[in-house]
Amino acid sequence: MEDNPYTRLLETMRGEAKEQLPTSYRLGKVVNVNPLKVSTSGIILSGDDLLINGGIARRTEALSMSELSGNLTGTFHGDTGNLAVSGGSMSATAGIEGSLAEGDTVLLISLEDNQKFIVLCKVVSL
Structure with a gap:
């Protein structure tokens, strides 16, 4: 039985789209507030590694x-x-004063192949 050409086209498009997803979200933990340091995936981000939402920054x-x-x-x-x-x-x-404190959980979005991260917001459990 021959492959359906539309199925192959759809699979190709899905593969291309996956490769073009520019961002990924992850959670981080505030290690230090001033200067800001955030731990995520076993690394500590600080300085030029981070951009922060102006509404939560000092x-x-x-x-x-x-x-x-x-x-x-x-x-x-x-x-x-x-x-x-x-x-x-x-x-x-x-x-x-910013709204972040040591131990807070923050939502991060990665840029530039995980070389720079934006601290989007503080997240809490309900």
Whole structure:
């Protein structure tokens, strides 16, 4: 019995598509937060090995307000920050801690043949 040519074509296309899948997902464990180090598949990733979702990374946020009047009172918390009031306008920057802690599990996506990884998000068990 002869091979069905459509079956062979489909098998060829499936094989080609598998080879072109550019990414793979994996879980990692945060070993250190600052500087960020993540363990996955028996290796420790750090520095140039990693890119991180800006929403979970330590970052600086900026805020500005205008047309202010009256007295400014309050308490400023955090290890970094800057507050300026001038001519009825206020601007501020503050260091925002990231949401990762040592021992957290993160979802990674690999790039460049597993040479660089993106930390997409923190994952938890329900």
